[in-house]
Amino acid sequence: MNKKELMNNKYFIAALFLLPAVLFSLVYLIIPIPLSAYYSFFKWDGIGAMKFLGLENWAELLNDPIFWSSMANNFKLVAISLVVQIPIALFLAVLLTRKIKGADFFKTIYFVPMLLSSIAVAFLWRYMYDPTFGLINGVLNLVGLEQLTRSWLGNPDIAFYSVAAPIQWRFIPLYMIIFMAGISNIPEQLYEAAEIDGASNLQSFFFVTLPMLRSTVVNASVLIIVGSLKYFAMIFALTGGGPNHASELMATYLYSKSFTEMNMGYGSTISVALFLVALIVSVVFLRFSKKDVRN
Amino acid sequence: MKNVSILSLALLMVFSLVFAGTVMAQDEVTLTLWDIRTAADQATPAVKDAIKRFEADNPNVNIEHVPTQNDNYKTKLRTAMSADNAPDLFMTWGSASLERYVDAGKVYSLQPHMTEDWRNNFMPAAMDLGIVDSEVYGVPVTNVSPALVWYREDLFEKHGLEVPATYEELVNVVNVFKENGITPFALANKNKWPGSMYFMYLVDRIGGPDALQKAISREGAFNDQPFIEAGRRIQELVKMGAFPRGVNGLDENASQSRTLLYTDRAAMYLMGSWAYSGFKNEAPDMVDQFNFFNFPEIKSGEGDPSNLVGTPGDNYYSVSTKAENKEAAVEFLHYLTDSKMGEELIAIGNIPPFRGVGEKIEDPIMKKIYNTSQKANHIQLWYDQTLPLELAQVHLNTTQALFGLEMTPEEAANKMEAAAKKYYGE
Numbered sequence: 032m033n034k035k036e037l038m039n040n041k042y043f044i045a046a047l048f049l050l051p052a053v054l055f056s057l058v059y060l061i062i063p064i065p066l067s068a069y070y071s072f073f074k075w076d077g078i079g080a081m082k083f084l085g086l087e088n089w090a091e092l093l094n095d096p097i098f099w100s101s102m103a104n105n106f107k108l109v110a111i112s113l114v115v116q117i118p119i120a121l122f123l124a125v126l127l128t129r130k131i132k133g134a135d136f137f138k139t140i141y142f143v144p145m146l147l148s149s150i151a152v153a154f155l156w157r158y159m160y161d162p163t164f165g166l167i168n169g170v171l172n173l174v175g176l177e178q179l180t181r182s183w184l185g186n187p188d189i190a191f192y193s194v195a196a197p198i199q200w201r202f203i204p205l206y207m208i209i210f211m212a213g214i215s216n217i218p219e220q221l222y223e224a225a226e227i228d229g230a231s232n233l234q235s236f237f238f239v240t241l242p243m244l245r246s247t248v249v250n251a252s253v254l255i256i257v258g259s260l261k262y263f264a265m266i267f268a269l270t271g272g273g274p275n276h277a278s279e280l281m282a283t284y285l286y287s288k289s290f291t292e293m294n295m296g297y298g299s300t301i302s303v304a305l306f307l308v309a310l311i312v313s314v315v316f317l318r319f320s321k322k323d324v325r326n
Numbered sequence: 327m328k329n330v331s332i333l334s335l336a337l338l339m340v341f342s343l344v345f346a347g348t349v350m351a352q353d354e355v356t357l358t359l360w361d362i363r364t365a366a367d368q369a370t371p372a373v374k375d376a377i378k379r380f381e382a383d384n385p386n387v388n389i390e391h392v393p394t395q396n397d398n399y400k401t402k403l404r405t406a407m408s409a410d411n412a413p414d415l416f417m418t419w420g421s422a423s424l425e426r427y428v429d430a431g432k433v434y435s436l437q438p439h440m441t442e443d444w445r446n447n448f449m450p451a452a453m454d455l456g457i458v459d460s461e462v463y464g465v466p467v468t469n470v471s472p473a474l475v476w477y478r479e480d481l482f483e484k485h486g487l488e489v490p491a492t493y494e495e496l497v498n499v500v501n502v503f504k505e506n507g508i509t510p511f512a513l514a515n516k517n518k519w520p521g522s523m524y525f526m527y528l529v530d531r532i533g534g535p536d537a538l539q540k541a542i543s544r545e546g547a548f549n550d551q552p553f554i555e556a557g558r559r560i561q562e563l564v565k566m567g568a569f570p571r572g573v574n575g576l577d578e579n580a581s582q583s584r585t586l587l588y589t590d591r592a593a594m595y596l597m598g599s600w601a602y603s604g605f606k607n608e609a610p611d612m613v614d615q616f617n618f619f620n621f622p623e624i625k626s627g628e629g630d631p632s633n634l635v636g637t638p639g640d641n642y643y644s645v646s647t648k649a650e651n652k653e654a655a656v657e658f659l660h661y662l663t664d665s666k667m668g669e670e671l672i673a674i675g676n677i678p679p680f681r682g683v684g685e686k687i688e689d690p691i692m693k694k695i696y697n698t699s700q701k702a703n704h705i706q707l708w709y710d711q712t713l714p715l716e717l718a719q720v721h722l723n724t725t726q727a728l729f730g731l732e733m734t735p736e737e738a739a740n741k742m743e744a745a746a747k748k749y750y751g752e
Contacts, residue, residue: 078430079430162571164585190575274516290404
C-alpha cells in the first residue's frame with residue numbers, strides 16, 4: 032500500500048485519530064487495573080522492596096470491619112443519591128423546560144453548585160457546619176430550636192449524613208441538565224396528542240415525559256451508582272472519613288491506607304475490590320433495566 | 327607562520343568551546359526544593375530570603391521552590407520518593423520521617439560536609455534527630471517548638487484563677503470555666519495530631535519518658551498502665567466538658583480551634599509554640615493576653631513537669647541522592663542555617679535550632695519558650711514522628727476514638743499493642 036492509498040483508507044485515518052486517546056486511556060486507565068491487582072499480592076510501602084504475600088491482603092480485607100462498614104456507607108450513599116438526586120433533578124428539569132418567566136435565570140442559578148470545585152464546596156459547608164459559629168446551628172438557635180443543634184461533623188451518628196448532604200447539593204444540577212436535554216428531545220406532538228385526549232399536567236408527565244425519559248433516567252442512575260461507589264473528594268475534605276471511620280468510604284479508606292499509612296499493597300487490594308464492586312453493581316443494574324424495556 | 331595562526335585559531339576555538347560549555351553548564355543548574363513553606367507559613371519569608379541570598383552569590387544556580395501545604399506535602403513527598411522523582415532538596419521532620427528515606431537509599435549523607443564549624447552551629451538536641459546511624463542526613467532549620475498550654479491571662483484573672491501546677495488544679499480550672507460557660511480547652515481534632523498532644527503529655531507525666539521508650543524497645547508494652555491511665559484521664563476531661571462539642575469534627579487547619587480563643591469562648595489551648603505566631607497574625611490586638619504554662623504535673627506520676635513534648639528542630643532539610651549537583655545543594659543548606667537566617671527566624675517569631683541565639687531574642691514570650699526548652703529535662707518528639715508509620719496511624723486513630731468516647735482506654739491501648747506486636751513481628 033503506498034502512502035496515498037494509506038491516507039485514503041478511512042480505517043487508517045480513524046485509527047490515527049484514535050491513537051492519542053487510546054494511548055492515554057491505556058496508560059492511565061487500563062494498565063493500572065491489572066497493575067493494582069498485581070500489587071495487591073505484595074506488602075509494599077511504595078519506596079522499599081516488595082514482599083510477596085500471596086492472598087494475605089485479600090484475607091485481611093475480608094476480615095476488616097472498617098472495609099465492610101465503608102462499603103456499607105458507599106451503598107448508603109448510592110441509595111440516598113438515587114432517592115434524592117433523580118426526583119429533584121427531574122422536578123427542576125420539568126419546571127425549567129416549561130415556558131415560565133426567568134427560566135434562563137434560574138437555570139444559571141441552579142447550575143452554580145456544579146461550577147464550584149468540590150474542595151471549595153466542602154469548605155463552604157465546613158464553615159456552615161461549625162458548631163459554634165456555623166450558619167446551620169446559628170439559624171437553629173435564632174428560631175428557638177436549640178435542641179436541634181448538633182455537632183454535625185463531630186458526632187459519629189450523623190457525620191455521614193452531614194457529608195452526604197453537600198454531595199446531593201452539588202450533583203443535582205448535573206442531572207438536571209441531562210434531564211433537560213432529554214425533555215427537549217421529546218416530540219411536541221406527543222404532548223399535543225395527550226392534551227387532546229384530555230390529559231392533565233400530572234398525567235402528561237407520568238404518561239409522556241417519564242416513559243420517554245426512561246433511557247436517560249437509567250443512564251443517569253448508572254452515573255449516580257458508579258459515582259457514589261467511587262466517591263472521594265468532599266468526604267475527604269470534610270471529615271477525612273472520620274470520626275473513627277464513621278463517614279469512611281471505600282475510596283477514602285483506600286487513600287488513607289495507601290498514602291497515609293503507605294501500605295500500597297493493601298491499598299491496591301481495596302482499589303481492586305472497589306473496582307469489582309462497581310463493575311458488578313453496574314452490570315447487574317444495566318441487565319435488569321434492559322429486561323424491563325423488553326417486557 | 328600559517329601553521330601557527332591555524333594552531334592558535336584552533337586553540338581559540340577549543341577554548342571558546344570549553345568556555346561556552348562551562349558557561350552553558352553553569353547556566354543550567356537548577357535545584358528543586360520542596361517544603362511546606364506556603365504563603366501561610368510563618369517561616370516562609372526567611373527561607374525565601376535565604377534562596378535570594380544564595381542565588382545572588384551563585385548567579386549560575388537557580389532554585390525552584392515548590393511549597394505544599396503540610397498534610398499534602400507528606401503524601402506528595404512519599405509518592406515522589408516511591409516513583410524515584412525526588413527533588414534535589416527536600417524537607418522532613420527528622421527522626422522516623424527521615425530515617426525511612428535514608429533506609430531506602432534516597433538521602434545523601436551530609437557527613438563528609440560536616441565541618442566542625444557547621445556542626446557546632448546547631449543545638450545538639452536538634453541535631454540528634456537529623457542523624458541516622460551516626461551520620462548526618464538532615465540539618466534542623468526552622469524552629470524549636472515544644473507543645474505548651476497557651477491560655478488567656480485576662481480570662482484567668484477575671485475568674486480568679488491561678489496557673490495550674492498539678493493535674494488536680496487543672497481539673498479545678500476546667501470546672502470553673504465550665505461553670506462560667508467557657509470551653510476550657512480549644513481543640514480541633516479532625517486532624518488527630520492536636521488531640522494526640524494531650525495523650526503524649528499525660529503518658530509522660532504518668533510514666534515518664536521511659537514508658538514510650540520501653541514500649542518501642544519492646545521491654546514494655548503499649549498497653550502498660552501509663553497508656554491506659556492517659557486514655558482514662560482524657561476521657562475524664564472529655565466527660566467534664568473540657569473540650570468543644572464535636573471536637574473530632576473541627577479542623578485545626580481551618581483555625582476552628584483558635585477562633586474559640588479569640589472570641590472568649592475558650593480559655594486554654596495545648597499547641598506547639600508556633601501558635602504564638604498564629605496569635606500575632608490572627609489576633610494582633612489581643613496578643614498581650616496570651617501566655618503559656620507547662621503541662622501540669624501528676625503527683626502520683628513519674629514524669630518531671632519540666633519535660634516537654636515537641637520537636638527541637640521542627641523541619642529538617644536534606645539533599646536527595648538523585649540530586650545531580652550535590653555541592654551546590656549542600657552549599658544552599660549553609661545559607662539556610664547561617665546567622666542571617668537565625669536572625670530572620672527570630673524576627674518572625676521562631677526560635678532557630680542554632681546555638682547562641684538566646685541573647686538575640688527580645689520578645690518576652692519567645693524568650694520564655696527558649697528558656698523553657700533549655701530547662702527541659704527531656705524533649706519527647708511527637709509520637710507520630712517517633713513511631714513507624716504503621717503504628718503512628720494507629721496511635722492517632724485510637725487517640726481520636728478516645729476523644730470521641732468510642733473506645734475505652736483499655737481497648738485503645740490493646741489495639742495499639744496488637745499493632746505493635748504485628749509490626750515488630752512478635
